Amino acid sequence: DTAVSQTPKYLVTQMGNDKSIKCEQNLGHDTMYWYKQDSKKFLKIMFSYNNKELIINETVPNRFSPKSPDKAHLNLHINSLELGDSAVYFCASSQAGLAANGELFFGEGSRLTVL
């Protein structure tokens, strides 16, 4: 059983389109994240949700809108796609709270290509 699963794995689309990526975790974690990995493999946090509440929003354009219907799901919707949005998007989850150490469990990634 996959711990953190995201769909789709590959997404090819035209500039200006809107697309969504879905993520689900079955680890019982309270916190979920979206990370963006660019072509140079640099990983940057975009958003973090704890128990469905947004706790981190790292100066991401407002074309990106995360939604967490429950603590096991975190989806990412992107409006008006631009060439620079091409990247691999990773969903991750972790335990939360004072005893948490930040260990992340990652999905396989969703490779977005904007033409």
Added chain:
Amino acid sequence: AQSVTQLGSHVSVSEGALVLLRCNYSSSVPPYLFWYVQYPNQGLQLLLKYTSAATLVKGINGFEAEFKKSETSFHLTKPSAHMSDAAEYFCAVSGTGGFKTIFGAGTRLFVKA
């Protein structure tokens, strides 16, 4: 604020040779430190973590890392490289509560036969 610096974007070793991947961190609070590995077209998986217990941490696949507070370092080593170790390696740091993990730029390890 926290940050991570990985020295060397590419490291090449021969099969059977020592692997040393360098990581230095900056943190205003006691850090939690991690090494993750990413194989081509896959997500990241945890190799090992330092969470303020033993300073020498052993991980999977024969890797280990030593936390040195005086040097603010957390270098990753493996005594003998295997072809299957070829991958991208990321050092990461987080603080208490673990809500925000910051990653280094990554080091690509090449293993020559």
